Amino acid sequence: MHAEAKRRAPVDLGIYEGKIGKHPPGFLRDHMLIAYDRERSVEGRRATYLVTWSKEAFYGRFLEHGTSKMAARPFLRPAYEARRREAAQVARSVIQEKVRELVNG
Numbered sequence: 001m002h003a004e005a006k007r008r009a010p011v012d013l014g015i016y017e018g019k020i021g022k023h024p025p026g027f028l029r030d031h032m033l034i035a036y037d038r039e040r041s042v043e044g045r046r047a048t049y050l051v052t053w054s055k056e057a058f059y060g061r062f063l064e065h066g067t068s069k070m071a072a073r074p075f076l077r078p079a080y081e082a083r084r085r086e087a088a089q090v091a092r093s094v095i096q097e098k099v100r101e102l103v104n105g
Helices: 002-008 060-065 076-104
Strands: 032-036 049-053
Touching: 002 032, 002 076
Parallel strands: none
Antiparallel strands: 032 049
16 A cells, blocks of 8 residues: 555655755655554554655645645545555455464464
8 A cells, every 4th residue: 555655646846845844856755654553453453554644744635635725636545446455355364374373373
């Protein structure tokens, strides 16, 4: 999911200069993260991770969802839709392997 979201992240060809400093082309793409979600995870049972962006690339939310003055340019949802079956299969494989390990001792 992370790689797919990075691949789909919009890249502006100009240099945006905000309060934090200059953001060169590809800044959002280069600041995509995988973050552990403590609230949705259950220790010893389920680990949940999020694909998101760093604080410096806060404007990713405006691109994903749009604003009152700008149409949305979604990239996270399409990345999820493109890879969800593959991710589910990987999760199933990991679960099956862990079950085999427990059964076989």
